[in-house]
Amino acid sequence: MTSATSESTKTYPRPLEGLKVLDLTWFGAGPIATKILANLGADVVRIETEKRPDGLRVVGPKPVGDNSLNTSGYYNNFNAEKRSITIDLTQPEGHALGMRLVEWADLFMTNMTNRAVRQTGMTWEQVHEANPRIIGMYEPMQGNTGPHTEYMGFGAVLSALCGLNYLAGHQENRPIGVGSNYPDYVVNPGHGVIAMLAAVRHQRRTGEGQLIDMSQFESSAAVLSAPVFAWDNAGLEYVRQGNRVPYAAPHGAYRVAEHPERPDLWLALACLTEDDWRAAAAAMGHPEWAEDARFATVADRKANEDALDALVAEWAAAQEGAAAATALQAAGVPAGLVLNATEVLNDPHLAERAYYAYPDHPEAGPRAYDGPGFRLSRTPHEVRGAAPLLGEHTFEVASEVLGLTSDEIGRLIAEDVLR
């Protein structure tokens, strides 16, 4: 990597080395947050249980016919570099061991429902009593207080709740959302990491831990709040407008010429400035469009956007996609193809930047993992290892962290406590 990534004169540690994290998360938003901490060098010990494994261990994608709990690409991508210990926290002996891990940790995180947190005996009151200087990151669907604190959901329910479904797509279509449980993957884990690192800073400065009460509803609504802000302060009702925006045109996705190996290919294009528009018209071979009175200013283009989009769509339909994107970019216009996942995995730009990591995994082999969302020039942030097998580190954590003997560990496994 040529950019802000390597300095050869000195080997730097990762920035969170020494931070001890106890992880009682599952599914998406929680595990991704603690994965980022692990990739920053924290020692993340994740408590799992064979009795009720993480749903993402179950659903895959996995190789066809593979029913292992260790080969799900969905799970593995979100849990790189963690240690996995299996403990049944609902058994008294298991709960006592869990509490000893709480005493060990600087930070505890869960994104389970309040009900599940009570069942595992890991409420903030219990955790804080066991370790008064710990940070407790609790991230239920709607936060730790309020009339809906017990309400539950997954990313798909959250997408509706936080406004994403209503805001996406076209006014005449059903509010189906965006085809994924979007808030789970970057927004909620990212907000979670920022909040946890802020609390770590406070803990290091003062010795004081704290409760982080993070509502997934609030965290998601925070990045979708422009229409709420416009309603509250200007009385403006939101109208869904597909790929358009109020301040620029043309702005959208336009279907390019049919290619036998790649049907249904679309070009995204955004003219954010008047210069963009003039350059785009010229690059499209129609400099006269920029002289057309209907399209002279952004206000004109917004007023005549249907006619404008029809012209751009007609032009695009006759273009080879990659050539059109390259020509527009050469003219300085923001443009690019709507790529599928295979094309993204093989993108030469991402390859040169070494974005994807391929750590080897004893059962799944070397599979693609998402790289870091931010890069640090001195203290590396990177995916150095694969996700753990279910319970892979039970013995290691039980002996090294909990100080149990081999005999004790064997008994606890036999009695389904460490399972």
Added chain:
Amino acid sequence: MAGALDDIRVIDATGPIGHYAGYLLADLGADVVKVEPLEGDPARRWPPLLPDTPEPEAGLQFLLLNVNKRGAALDLGSTEGREAFLRMVAGADVLLESWSAREAEVLGLTPDVIEAANPNLVHASVTGWGLSGPYAEWAYADIVALAMSGVMNLAGFPDGPPEQLPDHQGYHCASINAAAGVMAAILYRDATGEGQRVEVSMHESLLMAQETAMQAADILGTNRQRTGGGGATGFKMPGLGVYDTADGALYSMCTGNAGSGFQGLVELMRELDGPSEIHEEPLFSFVQERMNTGLLIQAMQDPEGAGEIIQTLRRIDDIATDFFRRHPTQTLYKRGQELRVLLGPVNTPQDISESEQLAARDWFRTVEDPARGRTLRYPGPPWLLQATPASLRRPAPLLGEHTNEVLTEAGVDGGALLAAGVAR
């Protein structure tokens, strides 16, 4: 109680791609100074606009994401402006900017120049494509990053275009990563005194949001496509998806063993309407005994053999559709959640504005904005930090509102720059 960053000064010289990063750091207590070009940030003029407010102070997007910041307008292309900027950087802990490598070079603000001005700085760069690689100097826009990251490929109906995500999710994800990177770098700087660079690409920031599409391509060699909300099964599972209600719409996830499953929904039907066809044979046994993940897998693996099952599932889905249509969203949501039925309202901006849950948690905040002659209502922070709470301390800056103040703090003769027309 003070914020976790109450001793940190941030220079935020980003365009719209980085506004939210500065906003988040300000919420944690940092003193954030927004540095804009003389004509102002482009988002100052983006509709929608605050009514009865002169240009360039009315752009709602700008007001939303630049609250809590001070503002200075500086011509970085001028020698005096550039030197003043470096003086400001020298007194800061964090610099956020959004220049490509070539733009930084044209400005004479390359990383080595910045580092010379402040060797211990945390210097974050937030751009469309990152600072290296074949696309590094490409133009960017939110929708283009959504396209190139594969995220847009999942959204929309099969017979319509791929759809962007609303409200600038590319800019938001890039900003979130920038703020997270700055936090990690601040912790390291606290421990060692050493600063470093943080590099964020909006394109890369979005890749994780492909959900399982990347792994499906890597492990199975298949590409997920936009399905119009229908899922990948080829048939409609009852209780899964968006349904109309008497007064709006909701998302229902009553399937498998999520919450109380479809069986919970059947209980909700009994509670609200009394017993009906679905509480009688043969449907009742089918729902209780067969509507589980096994059935789903069976139908997916053998869609033809599942013909009869699919007829039954259709009938059950019609019953669910009719049930949802006859009741108001809030009744279904609240009574349902009490039974652990996984339902969520398709909330509109007005619904969120009026949410009783958000009200009970005092999520919304108000800020006096005397220059714009009103009190503005702001959405809350994404987190509640009990010991180091978020705070809104000042309205979004007018263009150049604090130019003289921040230049004076940096030991620069602000009056001379203003008179020379290189500051505003």
